[in-house]
């Protein structure tokens with residue numbers, strides 16, 4: 283009788299991964315490559331580390347030409363950043379053309395620049411001029427990309443926001459922007475919708491845990507098994523805080539009429555060390571948070587509100603950064619130490635001898651097989667918008683009812 287050969291999918295995958303011609307990268311795990319340090323490896327070495335980890339998306343906080351050059355032909359997507367102090371100048375269209383000519387054009391497309399983050403967490407600074415200039419700078423940069431024939435469908439222009447732009451984030455359906463920010467944020471959201479760019483959020487459940495560890499269950503924050511919470515209005519179930527925070531942003535956008543804008547996590551992470559008053563900053567928690575998130579990323583998960591759309595996440599950060607000011611935690615977000623050894627194992631493991639092979643821990647292997655067929659961001663279905671609208675309207679009605 284014919285006996286079928288049973289192939290262990292994880293094994294099959296390992297075989298694929300070790301072949302040099304066909305080396306799929308883990309699609310959606312991104313990482314932030316900060317460089318506020320005096321002891322980091324050369325960019326060329328960093329590219330090798332990233333490739334060996336199968337990391338395909340990276341964000342940097344400047345436009346360092348050494349890095350842009352080192353990433354050429356690596357296949358790794360790169361988000362670059364316009365520093366805050368250049369935003370004012372780039373409101374001028376000639377200056378924006380000059381900037382794109384110097385910082386994007388010479389490197390693209392061999393370096394896969396996928397985004398330009400204009401400033402960082404600008405809407406939560408107290409610099410009013412910066413806030414007002416931000417959208418005009420984004421518009422000028424976008425126009426400059428068009429004028430220089432660069433592909434604006436693959437180079438998104440946006441800015442990363444702190445979660446502090448929200449007035450409410452719990453439960454997720456109560457998500458709304460701070461009233462005082464609505465006027466400056468409206469034109470920004472119009473720009474995102476018009477250009478198809480994402481809303482980038484820097485979301486750190488760690489901060490919430492640090493400040494309210496007596497109220498928030500640690501396992502809920504760390505993606506460990508836990509009872510989770512139900513949103514009383516949408517009835518959606520949340521088993522972790524990060525997804526709840528992201529959905530709160532989706533609701534805030536929907537309240538402003540921009541429910542169709544894609545929300546992506548530009549930064550999230552957990553420090554492995556902190557001062558005595560930095561509750562929860564331990565190596566064990568950092569490992570659990572990042573490892574559990576990586577497993578979900580590899581599985582291609584979306585949030586409860588947008589389950590069919592893989593949530594794009596950039597971990598913070600690749601390396602510990604010894605020159606960062608502030609509390610001890612600030613210098614200890616790295617998954618890697620500057621010498622390239624792991625601070626803790628998150629399940630993405632570089633082979634010791636060859637940068638070409640990828641070894642994933644067993645917990646990730648089975649998850650990865652399901653990703654292969656899930657492909658990249660599937661478009662959100664009309665039915666999801668329908669439900670967002672219904673939830674939104676229901677909630678508004680509830681509010682109105684309560685006010686009356």
Ligand SMILES: *[C@@H]1O[C@H](CO)[C@@H](O)[C@H](O)[C@H]1NC(C)=O
Pocket residue numbers: 433434435436
């Ligand atoms: C521009 O980028 C989009 C998205 O990556 C791609 O589908 C399209 O083919 C690109 N267009 C050109 C002219 O390269």
